Amino acid sequence: MTHSDVIIVGAGPCGLFQAFQLGLQGLRCQLIEALPFSGGQCTELYPDKPIYDIPGVPVLDAKQLRDQLEKQLKPFSPVIHFNQTVDSIESNAEGSALLNEPSNEPGLTVTTSAGLTLQSRYVVIATGAGAFTPVKLRTEGIEKFEDRQLFYGKVGIEHLQQKQAVVTGDTSAAIDTAIELASADVSTVLLHRKRRLQIDSDQQAHIAQLQQTNKLQLINGKILRAAGVAVLEALEIQLQSRDKIMLPTNTLIARLGNSPKNNKLEKWQLATQHNLINVDPTDFSTNRDAIYAVGDTNTYPGKRKLILCGFHEATLAAFAIAKRMQSCQPIHTLYTTTSTVLRQRLGVS
Amino acid sequence: MTHSDVIIVGAGPCGLFQAFQLGLQGLRCQLIEALPFSGGQCTELYPDKPIYDIPGVPVLDAKQLRDQLEKQLKPFSPVIHFNQTVDSIESNAEGSALLNEPSNEPGLTVTTSAGLTLQSRYVVIATGAGAFTPVKLRTEGIEKFEDRQLFYGKVGIEHLQQKQAVVTGDTSAAIDTAIELASADVSTVLLHRKRRLQIDSDQQAHIAQLQQTNKLQLINGKILRAAGVAVLEALEIQLQSRDKIMLPTNTLIARLGNSPKNNKLEKWQLATQHNLINVDPTDFSTNRDAIYAVGDTNTYPGKRKLILCGFHEATLAAFAIAKRMQSCQPIHTLYTTTSTVLRQRLGVS
Numbered sequence: 238m239t240h241s242d243v244i245i246v247g248a249g250p251c252g253l254f255q256a257f258q259l260g261l262q263g264l265r266c267q268l269i270e271a272l273p274f275s276g277g278q279c280t281e282l283y284p285d286k287p288i289y290d291i292p293g294v295p296v297l298d299a300k301q302l303r304d305q306l307e308k309q310l311k312p313f314s315p316v317i318h319f320n321q322t323v324d325s326i327e328s329n330a331e332g333s334a335l336l337n338e339p340s341n342e343p344g345l346t347v348t349t350s351a352g353l354t355l356q357s358r359y360v361v362i363a364t365g366a367g368a369f370t371p372v373k374l375r376t377e378g379i380e381k382f383e384d385r386q387l388f389y390g391k392v393g394i395e396h397l398q399q400k401q402a403v404v405t406g407d408t409s410a411a412i413d414t415a416i417e418l419a420s421a422d423v424s425t426v427l428l429h430r431k432r433r434l435q436i437d438s439d440q441q442a443h444i445a446q447l448q449q450t451n452k453l454q455l456i457n458g459k460i461l462r463a464a465g466v467a468v469l470e471a472l473e474i475q476l477q478s479r480d481k482i483m484l485p486t487n488t489l490i491a492r493l494g495n496s497p498k499n500n501k502l503e504k505w506q507l508a509t510q511h512n513l514i515n516v517d518p519t520d521f522s523t524n525r526d527a528i529y530a531v532g533d534t535n536t537y538p539g540k541r542k543l544i545l546c547g548f549h550e551a552t553l554a555a556f557a558i559a560k561r562m563q564s565c566q567p568i569h570t571l572y573t574t575t576s577t578v579l580r581q582r583l584g585v586s
Numbered sequence: 587m588t589h590s591d592v593i594i595v596g597a598g599p600c601g602l603f604q605a606f607q608l609g610l611q612g613l614r615c616q617l618i619e620a621l622p623f624s625g626g627q628c629t630e631l632y633p634d635k636p637i638y639d640i641p642g643v644p645v646l647d648a649k650q651l652r653d654q655l656e657k658q659l660k661p662f663s664p665v666i667h668f669n670q671t672v673d674s675i676e677s678n679a680e681g682s683a684l685l686n687e688p689s690n691e692p693g694l695t696v697t698t699s700a701g702l703t704l705q706s707r708y709v710v711i712a713t714g715a716g717a718f719t720p721v722k723l724r725t726e727g728i729e730k731f732e733d734r735q736l737f738y739g740k741v742g743i744e745h746l747q748q749k750q751a752v753v754t755g756d757t758s759a760a761i762d763t764a765i766e767l768a769s770a771d772v773s774t775v776l777l778h779r780k781r782r783l784q785i786d787s788d789q790q791a792h793i794a795q796l797q798q799t800n801k802l803q804l805i806n807g808k809i810l811r812a813a814g815v816a817v818l819e820a821l822e823i824q825l826q827s828r829d830k831i832m833l834p835t836n837t838l839i840a841r842l843g844n845s846p847k848n849n850k851l852e853k854w855q856l857a858t859q860h861n862l863i864n865v866d867p868t869d870f871s872t873n874r875d876a877i878y879a880v881g882d883t884n885t886y887p888g889k890r891k892l893i894l895c896g897f898h899e900a901t902l903a904a905f906a907i908a909k910r911m912q913s914c915q916p917i918h919t920l921y922t923t924t925s926t927v928l929r930q931r932l933g934v935s
Binding site for chain 2: 250254257258261283286287288289290291292293294295296297299302305306308309311518519520537538539541542543544545546548549550552553556557570573574575579580583585
């Protein structure tokens with residue numbers, strides 16, 4: 238079990254800046270992130286899109302914003318637990334005792350989908366529009382093959398029967414997966430919906446080579462039906478030409494992208510309104526003791542879902558937590574331009 | 587009389603970003619600034635000091651922040667009225683009629699120390715720690731010579747009797763003023779308190795040249811007394827060596843720097859607490875209709891005097907004003923990454 242002062246759920250822009258502000262307050266934190274990388278919507282949905290309203294930054298793209306926030310956070314280097322979502326957040330009476338702290342301090346235990354159990358005194362929810370999870374196929378009845386012959390996550394090549402697979406999707410991840418399998422001598426079909434795939438020059442070179450050796454085949458069409466009763470045997474495909482074909486396969490890997498879901502708020506016993514967490518706008522606390530919420534996932538009178546508002550919220554939440562960490566003694570506002578303490582924490586003194 | 591949608595009082599970081607956010611909302615504004623340049627405390631008090639907590643900007647100095655905010659604001663290029671402070675902000679029943687708008691819209695008339703009269707529908711106070719005004723000499727009785735023989739602002743050389751002057755202060759402005767006068771053939775003494783003046787190489791070259799021609803003399807000491815009854819005749823100076831001398835002069839120009847003062851809040855009939863303007867944290871409105879306050883000058887539960895909080899406040903105030911501008915119809919949150927309207931306003935479509 239790992240201890241820290243604060244667990245931040247979500248490593249999007251607000252989660253990253255939350256960690257920075259907690260670092261300035263001298264607190265240690267860990268982050269939990271559904272995706273295999275930080276940046277949230279910025280990196281998952283629109284990495285190359287320019288943003289014009291980050292104060293003091295006339296223009297930068299979303300991936301650059303993530304990179305800049307990570308760079309800013311570097312002095313504090315918190316652990317980020319990637320590829321997992323939070324299952325439960327339980328208040329434990331024993332929590333504070335475990336942390337050797339005064340008994341009036343809160344204790345929280347957080348468990349994740351990857352089986353981690355983390356302990357902290359405070360939790361900040363910064364899940365934005367929600368944890369990004371793979372978009373699923375909507376083909377009727379196809380869900381019964383999931384985890385046996387249909388995969389949305391990473392699949393070890395040793396699991397592929399007869400070294401054969403169909404990869405479906407128009408995403409860069411779909412292209413990369415198809416290239417990876419074909420390169421490992423798996424006879425691969427990349428089934429894409431859009432007429433033109435966005436393929437970068439590096440991927441293009443690989444694909445051309447793999448097509449020559451007949452390891453990779455590209456088919457433009459959509460899945461109409463999954464054939465097979467207990468076992469997936471083939472896919473009926475409607476081609477771009479509207480012709481139908483049967484494509485025999487026993488392994489289907491779908492890479493349709495990720496979409497955000499905030500479907501745990503109720504399970505976490507948080508008071509919500511239209512699936513947004515109600516917070517007190519003076520400190521961004523929720524209805525649950527020691528749990529805060531910042532960024533697009535929260536709501537309060539006047540709320541605007543803008544990154545710069547999330548930065549403010551994360552800052553006030555950090556002050557509120559710091560105040561409680563030191564038995565509610567007032568926390569003075571220190572400035573990074575002048576405070577020796579802050580500059581030492583930042584490693585620039 | 588000049589009309590605009592919004593008048594912003596103060597062109598510090600928050601005032602500049604307020605203008606940017608109002609620009610995104612499609613509103614026209616003007617700014618009024620006490621100093622001859624924008625940037626507020628950042629440029630007046632600590633231009634070269636690094637700031638580490640602007641979100642997404644690991645480090646930049648205060649002057650760079652000002653420059654970046656000005657660059658960001660460029661698409662909207664609002665007029666900034668420099669070198670003046672706001673005297674009065676009056677609600678005028680006729681205001682709305684003057685602006686040819688529905689009669690339920692507010693109208694405000696703002697007058698400045700430079701004699702400007704501006705009309706707008708809304709005012710945002712972004713005065714930070716206050717309007718920067720010249721630090722005054724504390725020498726007993728010296729105030730009676732003010733504006734006749736003692737000057738804190740710019741003085742035309744034609745006003746100098748007998749082409750002679752004492753400039754006092756350790757600031758870069760004091761050095762520049764002394765160089766300027768001496769270069770215009772005025773016999774000048776630069777009286778400085780600190781043993782070592784911070785002189786840049788450019789100033790150094792000028793000073794050396796002017797000292798050679800006896801036009802400029804540097805004296806290290808402090809004013810003990812102003813001699814003269816109706817007319818200033820001389821200054822008694824205590825030198826660094828602790829010796830005392832009488833320095834004859836009929837013109838004293840003090841350049842002691844500027845310090846911020848928020849001494850108009852009462853005159854503007856704003857409800858305050860410890861000389862900070864009380865605002866509603868959902869929209870940053872004050873007790874006066876159509877007047878908002880953002881940044882270090884306001885207060886509300888949980889308030890922290892941080893630049894990034896001011897950016898958030900300016901943003902919500904802009905939304906609140908935009909909503910009232912269109913008869914309180916809801917304003918949707920648009921994104922600069924995706925909104926055609928915002929991109930057109932920014933000139934990047």
